[in-house]
Amino acid sequence: MRQLVTIQFIWNGAKKPCSSSFVGVSPEFELALYTMTWFASDEPKNIVTVGPYNVELTAYRQKSRGVDYIGTAFPAEAPLTENEGASRLQKHSRNKKFNKKYGNNNNGRR
Numbered sequence: 001m002r003q004l005v006t007i008q009f010i011w012n013g014a015k016k017p018c019s020s021s022f023v024g025v026s027p028e029f030e031l032a033l034y035t036m037t038w039f040a041s042d043e044p045k046n047i048v049t050v051g052p053y054n055v056e057l058t059a060y061r062q063k064s065r066g067v068d069y070i071g072t073a074f075p076a077e078a079p080l081t082e083n084e085g086a087s088r089l090q091k092h093s094r095n096k097k098f099n100k101k102y103g104n105n106n107n108g109r110r
Helices: 029-038 082-102
Strands: 003-011 014-023 045-050 053-064 067-077
Touching: 014 029, 014 067, 029 045, 029 053, 029 067
Parallel strands: none
Antiparallel strands: 003 014, 045 053, 053 067
């Protein structure tokens, strides 16, 4: 998997606050991933590891004439674990201290 991107956009005049999509994967890979998640769990939201990423996959069930189907399916960034959250806070703190001491020479980019 290349990436999971999260974006915000306007569609037909309505603002979509958050939408995620895989980048660099085939449609077949996505369909297989959602289908496996749907079959593996009755819960609509599941955290899975895809390559180096933890991803929250949502696959809602829709029933028609007594048969379950995938109603909709999409990825999202998984919530951080306690260790991941602590690591990000430490990194942010170190960057702030470094920039305060030595200046920010990257023109606002990180």
